[in-house]
Amino acid sequence: MDVTERDEMIVVGFAVRTTNADEMDQARAKLPVLWQRAGAPGAFAHVPNRVGENLYAVLTDYESDHHGAYTQIVGTAVRTVPRLPEGMVAVRVPAARTIKVEARGPMPQALVEAWQQVWKHTESGGTPARAFTTDVEVHHPGGVDLYVAV
Numbered sequence: 001m002d003v004t005e006r007d008e009m010i011v012v013g014f015a016v017r018t019t020n021a022d023e024m025d026q027a028r029a030k031l032p033v034l035w036q037r038a039g040a041p042g043a044f045a046h047v048p049n050r051v052g053e054n055l056y057a058v059l060t061d062y063e064s065d066h067h068g069a070y071t072q073i074v075g076t077a078v079r080t081v082p083r084l085p086e087g088m089v090a091v092r093v094p095a096a097r098t099i100k101v102e103a104r105g106p107m108p109q110a111l112v113e114a115w116q117q118v119w120k121h122t123e124s125g126g127t128p129a130r131a132f133t134t135d136v137e138v139h140h141p142g143g144v145d146l147y148v149a150v
Contacts, residue, residue, distance in 0.1 A: 001100065001101055001117075002099070003099055003128060004097075004098055004100045004147070005095065005096070005098070006093075006097075006098045007095050008093060008095040009051075009092075009093045009136075010077065010080070010092050011056045011073055011075045011077055011078070011090070011091050011093060012047050012076060012082065012084065013044070013058075013073050013074045013075015013089070014038055014074055014089075015072065015091075016030040016031065016071070016072055017061075017069055017070070017071050018030045018069065018072065019070070020067065031072065034072065037074075038055060038074035044076040047075075047076055047078065048082040048083075049078040049079040049080050049082050050078055051076075051079055053076075054140045055076065055138075056073075056074070056075060056077055056136060057139070058072065058074075058093055058135075058136055060073070060091065060133070060134040060135075066119055066122060066130075073089060078090075093134050094133075096133065097149070098135075098147040098148055099128065099146075099147075099150055100145060100146065100148075101145075101146040101148065102143060102144075103145075104142070104143040107143075110143065110144070111137070114144065114146055129150060132149070135148045
């Protein structure tokens with residue numbers, strides 16, 4: 001895990017509030033539906049001021065730690081906040097010191113394994129410690145880069 005600085009960004013997309021425990025139960029899981037919606041062809045084509053084609057998952061508004069509730073927004077980066085399309089939200093992601101973890105290989109398994117690595121770091125009291133402020137996944141053609149705030 002490399003410590004790096006993540007620049008400020010603005011992401012426009014769809015949001016849900018969930019917990020990791022809920023996501024382990026198919027009956028309560030909200031993220032698969034969120035990703036299906038965000039991953040649909042042209043889901044963000046009508047969002048003005050987009051920066052590139054990457055998908056971003058912003059994990060924020062942590063209730064406590066990785067056991068508590070959090071909000072996930074999946075969307076596209078924009079230069080400025082446009083008039084929001086119906087059903088979408090905008091979130092300003094502040095610049096932060098982060099741990100960068102790369103997920104490569106078959107998805108979603110590689111991403112799950114990357115998050116398990118982060119949780120193990122957290123539970124073992126690894127340094128630097130997680131801040132539980134705002135974490136970002138950058139989904140690109142080569143895989144996913146996690147930026148976990150510390």
